Amino acid sequence: MLGNLVIPLKVELPPKLFLDFFIRFVLVTMCVIKPLLTYQSDVYF
Incomplete structure (x- = not known):
């Protein structure tokens, strides 16, 4: 699923912006997860 989302975004956006x-x-994902x-x-962190 992630691969399907990442490939079109990578094509449309410039590399630096991407x-x-x-x-x-x-x-953001790390801050949420x-x-x-x-x-x-609490053992792992």
Whole structure:
């Protein structure tokens, strides 16, 4: 599923803009997922 979404975006966006978007997406995802994982189990973090 992710592969299908990433390929069209990579074609439409310039590489620098795509990289900036990708980095922001990863940071936001980490900020959202890490607290959820922490709530589930404090052992790993």
